Amino acid sequence: MKKLKILIVDDEKRIRDTIKKVIEYHYPEAEIIGEANNVQTAIVSVNELKPEVVLLDIKMPGESGFDLLRHYKPLPFKVIFVTAFNNFAIQAFKYSAIDYLLKPIIPNELVDALNRARQQINNEDYNSKLSTLLSNFENKHEVKSTIVINSRDKIHVIKNEDIIRCEADGNYTRFYLVDNNPILASKQLKEYDDILSESGFFRVHNSHLVNLKYLVRVDKKEGGYIIMKDGSEIPVSTRKYKDLLNVISKL
Incomplete structure (x- = not known):
């Protein structure tokens, strides 16, 4: 070599x-x-x-x-x-x-x-x-507006505002975007939670990170879940429920 x-x-x-x-x-x-x-x-x-x-x-x-x-x-x-x-x-x-x-x-x-x-x-x-x-x-004093996502065969530069939600998929993360073309990224959800948490995203569940900009409603039935603008129903963990309501109240 x-x-x-x-x-x-x-x-x-x-x-x-x-x-x-x-x-x-x-x-x-x-x-x-x-x-x-x-x-x-x-x-x-x-x-x-x-x-x-x-x-x-x-x-x-x-x-x-x-x-x-x-x-x-x-x-x-x-x-x-x-x-x-x-x-x-x-x-x-x-x-x-x-x-x-x-x-x-x-x-x-x-x-x-x-x-x-x-x-x-x-x-x-x-x-x-x-x-x-x-x-x-x-632009270190500004909230970052884009993120680089590595998938298996491409590098994507994505605007944060175009991300509806992220879902854990084993050791990978699946990004759901406004253009309806999901991207499977090569890092775990925790890494993207660390990156996006200051840009209006909230970890509602171990497997789900959502962009609150696209939150439609919170449903209290069956332990609590949220509806996103793309129609997806996302469960909210019990320990995250109060924090979510607190964050929403400040939007």
Whole structure:
């Protein structure tokens, strides 16, 4: 198997050394072709060394990791962010479906991220995911209006307002949209609950996340369920019922 060419960009030598050791011991399928401690050095390295994957810190003195990404259109490599950023940043990564690792580095998480990056090498939709991420950070005080959804063979950029509801389907999540074309996404419902909860969505049941914009009515019969605009009847769990009524009262 051809070795994956990797560039490490982080202003902390300690972090760069840790990443190198993890890759050397746990991912022999990769070759570290260079490292950089700032954006300008990274640009030179990218142009000369042609990495396939860049492990990129966000917060560095002077220019940030995002400035490196903005330098290229389209991006000639796949990126895995290595960050100690806050919860907002994690939310933005999840919205865009771009890989990230939290410091301190956990070896098996780095290996998993590299495997995913290898699979994305020839993915032509990758730059749309990246543009969603950059938009999310540039508008970090606003509620995010789009989400990136990975299905088996496509990457979908969907407006939140076009999602009626989400339903758990084993380890997957089925999205029901206003255009009546469901999408089976490759993540569990909990992940999308974390992402969409600030955008008018409510987890009414372990298996159901709904967009309250499309709620038609709450029916108290048979333990409680709701009717959505697409005609679906969604059960409401007992422990969620009062919370749902409280949220609805504030709409």
